[in-house]
Amino acid sequence: MVIASAPWLGGGGGEGRQQPSQVPTTPDALRSRVVIVAMVIAAANRAGPGCAEPESSAAAAAKLSGRMRASLPPLGPPVSRDRIIASFPKWYTPDACLQLKEHFHGQVSAACQRRNTGTVGLGLSKAVVVGDLHVGKTSLIHRFCKNVFDHDYKATIGVDFEIERFEIAGTPYSLQIWDTAGQEKFKCIASAYYRGAQVIITAFDLTDVQTLEHTRQWLEDALRENEPASCFIFLVGTKKDLLSRAACEQAEGEAVHLANELQAEYWSVSAKTGENVTAFFSRVAALAFEQSVLQALERRSGCRLQVGDGDLIRMEGSPSETQGSERPSGLGCC
Ligand SMILES: Nc1nc2c(ncn2[C@@H]2O[C@H](COP(=O)(O)OP(=O)(O)OP(=O)(O)O)[C@@H](O)[C@H]2O)c(=O)[nH]1
Numbered sequence: 469m470v471i472a473s474a475p476w477l478g479g480g481g482g483e484g485r486q487q488p489s490q491v492p493t494t495p496d497a498l499r500s501r502v503v504i505v506a507m508v509i510a511a512a513n514r515a516g517p518g519c520a521e522p523e524s525s526a527a528a529a530a531k532l533s534g535r536m537r538a539s540l541p542p543l544g545p546p547v548s549r550d551r552i553i554a555s556f557p558k559w560y561t562p563d564a565c566l567q568l569k570e571h572f573h574g575q576v577s578a579a580c581q582r583r584n585t586g587t588v589g590l591g592l593s594k595a596v597v598v599g600d601l602h603v604g605k606t607s608l609i610h611r612f613c614k615n616v617f618d619h620d621y622k623a624t625i626g627v628d629f630e631i632e633r634f635e636i637a638g639t640p641y642s643l644q645i646w647d648t649a650g651q652e653k654f655k656c657i658a659s660a661y662y663r664g665a666q667v668i669i670t671a672f673d674l675t676d677v678q679t680l681e682h683t684r685q686w687l688e689d690a691l692r693e694n695e696p697a698s699c700f701i702f703l704v705g706t707k708k709d710l711l712s713r714a715a716c717e718q719a720e721g722e723a724v725h726l727a728n729e730l731q732a733e734y735w736s737v738s739a740k741t742g743e744n745v746t747a748f749f750s751r752v753a754a755l756a757f758e759q760s761v762l763q764a765l766e767r768r769s770g771c772r773l774q775v776g777d778g779d780l781i782r783m784e785g786s787p788s789e790t791q792g793s794e795r796p797s798g799l800g801c802c
């Protein structure tokens with residue numbers, strides 16, 4: 469069974485994943501869970517490369533909920549302090565990072581200051597987390613989204629997702645983080661959800677070198693469903709707490725080498741202690757946000773307006789908005 473839960477709709481992602489949808493009885497329960505049942509498996513099997521996410525009534529409902537939410541002004545409490553990103557979050561190591569700059573792109577800062585980011589503040593960016601079973605994908609996401617850590621292993625069945633709200637440069641922004649199953653038997657289901665990812669996070673266990681070797685294949689699979697040039701790729705070593713400093717440095721050396729090959733940004737994290745977890749996702753959110761704003765500005769600068777019987781007026785953005793916006797900065801290189 470493939471299950472997708474939406475924490476902004478209902479009671480968290482991990483616990484109760486085996487339960488059917490709940491009847492909303494409390495304000496909390498208004499956030500109903502979305503359960504994608506067996507029919508998704510059939511849909512997933514039908515979906516070939518390049519197909520959209522498998523459609524089912526529940527999946528469609530999930531999408532609709534997402535769209536409805538995206539079209540509404542942000543509801544609920546303000547974002548927590550550690551979700552407010554005012555300055556560009558730093559990389560983990562300059563040896564493997566996607567951008568060495570320390571500030572938001574000038575056009576992005578200007579647009580944010582003028583509250584001129586279009587629909588970016590209402591939209592979502594999709595990040596998918598892939599990697600071998602047991603490497604700690606779910607733990608990483610749960611540490612960030614719920615600030616919990618569970619010693620017990622509960623394999624992810626199919627996929628699951630969380631949505632985290634941020635305020636970046638004064639603009640509301642949401643990241644949809646998809647947790648996928650590492651078990652081989654769920655791979656065909658999970659891979660149906662790779663599509664439309666702006667960020668691909670390939671996770672491996674720092675204590676198990678084989679899981680690092682497998683990241684290449686995981687990334688290949690995820691990129692097959694996406695436009696490689698427009699995806700931010702991260703390589704994340706998990707369970708940092710289990711290694712001595714020397715062992716960690718050795719594992720990181722190998723990982724940085726691979727990250728450079730994959731044009732990925734490298735991070736070491738621990739879901740158990742929380743080390744680097746918030747910093748990592750802040751970096752992910754900031755890069756995705758910046759790219760989204762630049763793309764919105766680019767679209768706007770090229771938009772056309774039809775007047776009367778067909779005269780076309782090209783709407784140019786103000787020079788400060790359009791200058792140098794041909795391409796979102798920092799895709800896959802420093
Ligand atoms: N010490 C330590 N253990 C961790 C850490 N992260 C995860 N674990 C443990 O590793 C095991 C697997 O973690 P999960 O997060 O379920 O792994 P997963 O990658 O989601 O596994 P699948 O869902 O099967 O793909 C669990 O027992 C966790 O408690 C960490 O940072 N430190």
Ligand SMILES: [Mg+2]
Nearest residue numbers: 605606623624
């Ligand atoms: Mg999992």
